[in-house]
Amino acid sequence: xxxxxxGTMRNGRVWTGTALLVLAALAFCPGxxxxxxxxxxxxxSETVSLDQGQSVQVRVTFADLPVRTxxxxxDGGDNRVDCTVLRVRGEALLYARNDESRHTVDVPWGRGExxxxxxxxxxxxxxxxxxxxxxxxxxxxxxxxxxVNRTLEAYAGGRRLDAExxxxxxxxxxxxxxxxxxxxxxxxxxxxxxxxxxxxxDGALALELTGEMREVAQAMRAELLQLRAPMPAPLREGIVQxxxxxxxxxxxxxxETAEKLLATDLDTSVAAExxxxxxxxxALAVLGRNFEAxxxxxxxxxLARTHAEQGVIYLHMGRLYRAMENLQQAQGAYTMALQNGLxxxxxxxxxxxxxxIDRVLGRER
Numbered sequence: 001x002x003x004x005x006x007g008t009m010r011n012g013r014v015w016t017g018t019a020l021l022v023l024a025a026l027a028f029c030p031g032x033x034x035x036x037x038x039x040x041x042x043x044x045s046e047t048v049s050l051d052q053g054q055s056v057q058v059r060v061t062f063a064d065l066p067v068r069t070x071x072x073x074x075d076g077g078d079n080r081v082d083c084t085v086l087r088v089r090g091e092a093l094l095y096a097r098n099d100e101s102r103h104t105v106d107v108p109w110g111r112g113e114x115x116x117x118x119x120x121x122x123x124x125x126x127x128x129x130x131x132x133x134x135x136x137x138x139x140x141x142x143x144x145x146x147x148v149n150r151t152l153e154a155y156a157g158g159r160r161l162d163a164e165x166x167x168x169x170x171x172x173x174x175x176x177x178x179x180x181x182x183x184x185x186x187x188x189x190x191x192x193x194x195x196x197x198x199x200x201x202d203g204a205l206a207l208e209l210t211g212e213m214r215e216v217a218q219a220m221r222a223e224l225l226q227l228r229a230p231m232p233a234p235l236r237e238g239i240v241q242x243x244x245x246x247x248x249x250x251x252x253x254x255x256e257t258a259e260k261l262l263a264t265d266l267d268t269s270v271a272a273e274x275x276x277x278x279x280x281x282x283a284l285a286v287l288g289r290n291f292e293a294x295x296x297x298x299x300x301x302x303l304a305r306t307h308a309e310q311g312v313i314y315l316h317m318g319r320l321y322r323a324m325e326n327l328q329q330a331q332g333a334y335t336m337a338l339q340n341g342l343x344x345x346x347x348x349x350x351x352x353x354x355x356x357i358d359r360v361l362g363r364e365r
Contacts, residue, residue, distance in 0.1 A: 040071055040133040048128050050081070050121035058117040060132065067109060067134040068143045072117060074103040079126030081119050088114040089146055098122075110149040142210040145170060148179045155183075163187075175344040178207035182217045189220065194228045199308055203343030205247060218244055228271075235266045242279045251286030254279055274303035278313055285320045293320055311340030315350055322353060331357045 043065055048056055060070075072095075074083050083103040085095040094115070095105040099122065107115060119128060134140060144152070147170030154163035164187045170180035185200035201221045209217055222240040225231070238261045245254040258279040281296035297317045304310045318333035334354045342350055 039135065041136045043070070043132050043134050043137075045129065045131040048119065048130055049125070050119065050128065051125045052121060052123060055118060055120040058119075058130065060115045060117065062109065062111055062113050062143070065109065065132060065134050066143060067140045069134075070107050070109055071133040072103070072105040072107060073131040073133065074119065074128055075131070076101045076126055076128045079121070079128065080123060081121050081126070081128055084116075084118045084120075086116045086118070088116060090150075108149050108153065110144050110146045113146055141212075144179050144213075145174065145177050147173055148177065148183065151180070151183055171344065176207060176348055178204040178209045178345070179213050181207075181343070181345060182209070182213055182220070185217075185220055185224075189224060189227070194224055195306070195308065198224045198228060199343040202312060203345040205243075206349075207345055214247075218247070229269050231269060231272055232266050235261060235264075235272060239272065239275060239279070242283070246279065246282050246286070249286060251283040255283035255287065258283065270303050271305050271309075274300045274305070274309065274313075277303065278316065281313075281320075282316060285316070285323070290320060290324055307340040308342075311337045311342045312346070314340060315342060315346060318350065318353065322357070327357050327361055331361065 048058075050056060060072075072085060074081065078101065080099045080101050081103075082098040083095065083100070083105075084093070085105050085107065086092070087094055087107075089112075094107060095103070097103055117130070119130070121128075147166055151163050151166040151170060154160075154166055163183075167180055167183045167187060170177050171184060174180070181200045181204035185197040185204070188194075188197035188200065198221070201217055201224065204217050205214070205221065218240070221243065222236065225239060226236055238257050242254040242257040242261075245251075245257070258276045262273070262276050262280075277296050277300035281293045281300060284290070284293035284296055294317065297313055297320070300313050301310060304313060314333045314337035318330045318337055321327075321330035321333055331354065334350045334357070337350050338347065338354070341347075
C-alpha cells in the first residue's frame with residue numbers, strides 16, 4: 001500500500017477501495033460471477049401439463065432456494081410456452097419471452113425474496129419440465145439481503161450514486177446488515193471519510209460475515225489503517241494479521257504478534273500503540289486471562305485518540321466483564337461505550353446487552 005490511496009496486494013495486484021467493491025459486485029452478479037457451467041445442481045424439479053391457452057403460476061421463495069443466485073429452466077421439448085419471471089418485491093420484471101421451447105433465467109436472490117414464474121401455453125396441450133437449480137448444497141455461498149443485492153446490481157451497472165442510495169436503504173431497513181456496512185465503508189472511503197469508513201468496517205467484522213465479503217472487509221480495514229495513519233509496512237501488516245487471527249478466534253498468535261510489535265523499535269504512533277494494546281486485550285480475553293486483558297484494555301484507553309476508539313475499547317471491556325459475570329462493571333463499560341459513540345450495529349448490540357444487564361440487576365435489588 002502506498003500514500004496515494006491504493007490498497008492491499010491480492011494475487012499480485014493492488015486493489016483500491018473502489019476495486020474492492022467491484023470485486024464484491026462481481027462475486028454476486030450473474031453476468032460475471034454466476035455459477036460456472038456444469039456446477040448447477042437441481043434443487044427442485046416438476047413436470048407441468050398445460051392445455052391450450054392454459055396458464056400456471058409458480059411462486060418461489062427464499063426458503064425454497066436459500067442461495068445467492070439460482071437458475072430457472074423450462075424445457076418443453078417440441079412444445080412451446082411463454083415464460084415470465086417477476087420479482088415480487090419492487091415488482092421488477094426479470095424475464096419475459098414468448099413462444100419458445102426452452103427458457104433459462106439466472107435470478108439474483110437475497111434473504112426474504114420471492115419470485116413469480118408464469119407459464120402460458122398458447123398452442124396445443126403439452127408437458128413442460130420446470131427445474132430450479134443452484135450451487136451444490138454444501139457449497140452455496142451465503143446470501144445477501146434484498147437491498148444489498150440491489151446495491152451490488154447498481155454498482156456493477158455503473159450507477160454508483162444509485163448504489164450508495166440503495167446501500168443507505170439497506171442500513172435503514174437493518175442497521176445490523178453486515179454486508180451493507182462493508183459496502184457503505186467503501187463509499188465513505190471513496191469520499192475520504194476514513195474514520196467513518198473504519199467504524200463501518202469494525203462494526204461489520206464484529207458481526208456475521210462470510211466468504212468474499214469478509215475478505216473484502218479485512219482488506220479494506222488494512223487499507224484504511226494506512227490511510228488514517230501511515231505506518232511502517234511491518235507494523236501495519238502485523239496489526240492486520242493479528243486482527244484477522246482474532247476474527248477467527250485465534251488468541252495465541254494474535255497475542256504473540258501484538259507483544260512482538262510493542263517490543264520493537266518501529267516508529268509506532270500513539271494510535272497504533274493503542275490498537276496493539278486493544279489487540280492484546282482481546283487476545284488475552286480469548287485465552288481466558290481476564291485480569292491481564294483488563295489491564296491491556298486500560299492501557300489502550302489511555303492512548304486512544306478519539307471518542308470513537310474509546311467507545312470500541314469500552315465495548316470490549318463490557319463484553320469481558322459480562323463474561324466474568326461482573327455485571328455492575330459491565331454496565332458501566334457499556335454505558336461509556338454508548339456515550340463515546342459506536343457504529344450502528346455495535347450500538348444496537350451494546351444497548352441490548354445493557355438492557356439485559358439492567359433487567360438482571362433490577363431483579364437482584
